[in-house]
Amino acid sequence: MTTPLFIGVDGGGTGCRARVEDAEGNVRGAGISGPATTRLGFDQAMESIETAMQGALEEAGQKPEDRASIHVGIGLAGLGRKGAREALEARPHAFASVSFATDGLIACLGAHSGQDGGIVIVGTGSFGLARVAGQEIRLGGYGFPISDEGSGADLGLQSIRLALRAYDGRLDSTPLLADVLARFGGDPAEAVAWMDKASATEYATFAPLVMRHADNGDPAGRRIVQGAAEQIDGLVRALVERGAPRIALIGGLSSAIEPWLAPDVRRKLKPVDSDAVSGAILMAREAAGSGASEASAI
Missing domain, CATH: 3.30.420.40 (ATPase, nucleotide binding domain)
Structure with a gap:
């Protein structure tokens, strides 16, 4: 050749x-x-x-x-x-x-x-990564449930937690929380049995439901997604502070979460090459x- x-x-x-x-x-x-x-x-x-x-x-x-x-x-x-x-x-x-x-x-x-820059991945998991002056910088991504804040799996976890609190009467129920509990037949014991075997991917199956309800104004959905967006904001800002001149948001949830990010963070984002x-x-x-x-x- x-x-x-x-x-x-x-x-x-x-x-x-x-x-x-x-x-x-x-x-x-x-x-x-x-x-x-x-x-x-x-x-x-x-x-x-x-x-x-x-x-x-x-x-x-x-x-x-x-x-x-x-x-x-x-x-x-x-x-x-x-x-x-x-x-x-x-x-x-x-x-x-x-x-x-x-x-x-x-x-x-x-x-x-190949130029200096960073990415924040928002999918089933989440983490930030950058290459600056030949050095690799990684933030988060230690694995669900101890890390991966703001990810699809995290959205699922938070929605189930709130649904169980609503079942107990510890907070008001919402359409989102009712839908989440309905996936377990309205029975917390079924949620516990599911939890014993559920993977991060299975938790992430709740993410589209959470995003849809949040976009429709559901109070619990908005609370969950706003919390997730704050975590992604933190990853972007931390990479910029470490020297990354540009950040790209990638992953299956990136387009859905982007409108929820802080204005200063959105200004730091660019499309992938x-x-x-x-x-x-x-x-x-x-x-x-x-x-x-x-x-x-x-």
């Missing part, structure tokens, strides 16, 4: 995407697969990544022997878990270089085209430019 190629991979908890681009930024192939997170185990995460990459490479017309000329950037959910990076870097690979980063960092790189896969490709290009041959391993 005479034209260098770059693969970017976004390995997340719900799915994995890969894309092949040439030196001019033209897309040559794309692939998708299932979840890729270290929480599922390293072998399963890497199997998903390999499946997505292989699909992208086949669409790009590449053969197995071509890998030695291809640079790879991989963003992976759960990479911050203790020992995860070291375990992945111990794996051999056939590429020119493979660089790892968290899925949050590649999203930040893509959002700002590109997606997380683009951020991973930028990382691969950086490794190629630095002459790295074994930056990380897959």
Whole structure:
């Protein structure tokens, strides 16, 4: 091959995407697969990544022997878990270089085209991340329920708490709280049984209900969403104080929560330039430019 190629991979908890681009930024192939997170185990995460990459490479017309000329950037959910990076870097690979980063960092790189900036992710979970002068700054995101304030899971948790208080007569009920309790057949014991097994994702299924009622003026809904917005405000302001010149709001709840943010915070926001896969490709290009041959391993 005479034209260098770059693969970017976004390995997340719900799915994995890969894309092949040439030196001019033209897309040559794309692939998708299932979840890729270290929480599922390293072998399963890497199997998903390999499946997505292989699909992208086949669409790009590449053969197995071509890998030695291809640079790879991989963003992976759960990479911050203790020992995860070291375990992945111990794996051999056939590429020119493979660089790892968290899925949050590649999203930040893509959002700002590799320039300094930050992101606040508002989805099932929430956290803030920035890259400033080559340094990565991360705030929050320690996991639900001890962290992830203002997230979809947090909205669900707060709505259930208030619904149970209303059931007790400790506060006035509202249409939102009645709807929340109705999901448990009006029986708090059912809510307790559900809680014993519920994941953050299941708590987050209540978020659209909360947002809809809040937008319609429901007092409890407004109370919950205003509290969540204050948490997101805090993440944005903290990243700006740490030197991030621009912030992008991303995630499944970002568009819904943005109108609830403080005016000064909304003025600090900007649209994303590109997606997380683009951020991973930028990382691969950086490794190629630095002459790295074994930056990380897959």
